[in-house]
Amino acid sequence: MLFKEFCEYLKGLEVTSERLRMISILAKLFKELSPEELQKATYLLLGELWPDWTGYPELGVAEKMCLEALSRASGIPKSELEKMFKRLGDIGRVAELAMQKKRLAALVAQQLTITDVYDSLAKAARATGPGSQDLKIRILTGLFLSASPIEAKYIARIVLGTMRLGIQEMTILDGLAQAFFGTKEKRPIIESAFNKYPDIGFIARITAEKGEDGLKQIRAKPGVPIRPMLAERLSSPSEILMKIGGEGIAEYKYDGERAQIHKTENEKIIIYSRRLENITNQYPDVVKAIKEAVQGETFIVEGEIVCVDPDTGELRPFQELMHRKRKYDIARAMQEYPVKVFLFDCLYLNGEELLEKPYPKRREILESIVKTTDIVELAKAKFVKNSDELEEFMLKAVEDGCEGVVVKSLSNDAIYEAGARGWKWIKYKRDYKSEMMDTVDLVVVGAFHGRGRRSGTYGALLVATYNPQRDMFESVCKLGVVLLTHN
């Protein structure tokens, strides 16, 4: 398809905010594209070149670079375009106007196709190293030289990620269902494949090429994140138990970052976040520990990464994981903010997808492949069959530094519902933590060597109270030490 024709659809989508209208425009567009074009078009509609989780580079073109390319293609000085951009605040409009007013005769009469535009942008994205900025500008200039004003408008918006068509992945899935299955009511068939393999372009292509059968054959694959299953919430233990058939497994609900950990065929460990970002670089310690603790040629396991106090081993609030988000000096962050990972599910093992297996079976498989280490543990779990047991376990979880518990159904239909929030998992949180109601006098009777930030000084202190009957100091708890810096 010519890019010019694609732009007409974009124009139509831009002027409507009505979802049904959007879906029918998309369906019409999708039917006119070849499967290869369809794949590329779906990415462009979302303003991307591939899913984020692939870890492939982003386009990396800033406003200034885009204006430079527009200036080269139109012959209008960059300073003039910059003023225009300040005034209009929309790169698309600037590109459109620049091409309308262009002072250079068109040298190339080539008509752009969707494939031309996508492939050129992909090439620009892949350019790295010295000279890559200039190459990106040259590629963009080439595109603008061949573009009509309206084409330039959308190219510029794609490049700067300002498409803002109000189209989400689910709108595209609706459009695909309408185009290839005749009605958007059939979206669930496409959506369940997408939940296991969240690459919109790939899913679109399979839908067009192989239809329902092709979609049903899509399997989870290590290296491709699965959209995570989420929990519903209830605030009464009896209601929870009633909802899941009278009994279930309560698991500690750790307060950290969800981690879906994959071991691929080439033995690479990859960690994906709940939002499917590749966060492997933040956790070299977890990668190493998983290699030692989890058996299997290939697997996908899920758990929660939590910060722990290096001195007391206590769980720390999830905010401390922020320190792992830095780009540099992860080694220091690793030492200062050590973590543990508590595994709670197994979604794939040695070539077999386990999503359809009931939860007790998945947990059994998980237990059979995990060897507990200093860093890797299984989420603490307890079979509960009445409210008192559940309440007691929840309070214990809170005491141990968790948010509460997640109660999981044991029934045969308790499959892993990728991408869905359902009643197979119900969270039960204590929204406040128990706090000391009064002050107490304690005596320091011991101290621990500090580690990480506190190395060379004391870590935790051991404190005690005096028991006059026994004439003894009986230890009460460990206390973390707050470091104060003096200037």
Ligand code: AMP
């Ligand atoms: P919420 O974010 O409040 O909807 O709670 C769901 C989140 O709890 C999940 O996405 C996980 O990150 C986290 N979580 C912690 N422990 C568990 C567990 N044992 N089972 C399932 N999810 C857990």
